[in-house]
Amino acid sequence: MSAVDGRVAVVTGGANGLGELIVRCLHAKGCHVAVADLDGNSAATLAKNLDATGTTARGYAVDVSDRAALERLLVDVLADFNEVHILVNNAARTQAKPLLEITPDELDAVMAVNFTGIFHACQIFGSHLADQGYGRIINMASLAGQNGGTATGGHYASSKGAIISATKVFARELAHGGVTVNAVSPGPQDSSAVRSIIGEDNLDTYAENIPVGRLGDPAFIAEMVALLASPGAASVTGACWDANGGLYMR
Template sequence: MNQDFQEAVRDTPGGTAEGQVAVVTGGANGLGEVIVRRLHSGGCRVAVADLDGHAATALAEELDGTRATARGYAADVSIRAALEQLLADVLADFHGVHILVNNAARTQAKPLLEITPDELDAVMAVNFNGMFNACQIFGAYLAEHGYGRIVNMASLAGQNGGTATGGHYASSKGAIISATKVFARELAPRGVTVNAVSPGPQDSPMVRSIVGEENLESYRRTIPVGRLGNPAFIAEMVALLASPDAASVTGACWDANGGLYMR
């Protein structure tokens, strides 16, 4: 581990990732924004990457107008060259990367048998290819420096075959869980952990729009714990996996689905 990385991952109270540089894709809104805010409040310097570069920059400037601890970047994760450029830009600005959160995702609620080849390709390009390419590109950098944390955002849909958000979306999330294990095994000897977080239905605008406000109460009753998930808790899971304390956790998929899927 080189000296710069030793400084960044020095022991801190509670094993936090304070001072480390975290890249969050799809970080400008939704769950990604919650994760960005949690990592930043925990002392990380955060690179907010999003297809909407203006939204990413606006969030970063809200967090730190000086741009010392937060910066926004426009990045289309479906394009490998864009991810290569993202790494180069973040290194130029922050002089290091320690954490990658692959959160960018595309959903499309559509009956399975009606999904077109182009729609399948578009969802897989963002959800799976984007994650895989980012793990390769950033993983190589982290492995070279002997330390890193990668957290991939999966989904309950990828575990139980749920198709409410689209069969191609569910398939991509299942593939993410498998790829997480492959990258974890490959990178573990080089100081890099790779894990997945698999949320169930969250109390979010997306879930409310899919379920429908009129059906929300009856839907809650189908969840064993009787409530939708809290995005802030998902962000806490990500923060823990991204911390130095999680050194012995790799290749895992942490569930937070209210008991809808038990294993």
């Protein structure tokens, strides 16, 4: 039996990319998963693919930049699964653009999803988890938020740095309720999005500058999340787990 067997996990941005890998990993380990995504149809499709009966997987349409939508998400998940134990804040928005060309609207749009949405989710779900006396919150950060990288946009990097700080704040505030709050900070992963930013012709040269000599494996990130989501990680809180191949050491 897995350490997270029977636990209920909510994963935002869970319908595709890294979010989908996290959903699949947690479900394979016995979690009941609430796949929450702006694309509700894709979330529902993934959930049905995992469990056509809807017993252990359900999809939900949610805009994480809307606090009321996050409040409804908690109510809906509790109605469907009766409990919530794990929240993975994975939903994110980015826009590769020179820093000095980012408009106020673009800044607000990225921050609304990448920081404000996560802050609200931690408040809403964190309060419930603390009241029940147990919970795990994992916030997806980024190497860009640690080293000031702007390849994915300066507003994206700023939002991820803010997530790391907020993770520590919530970890301290929610510790009394048996809730741990941690961040996972991936470096460049071997994904279509990263390959498009780096450029296929530049991959080998880029990898040579990574101490381990390769891009990261997104499946490993999902395993890190699953470990932090487990009861065995009870003493880990306020931490930021790095997975960057040695690009940033501290």
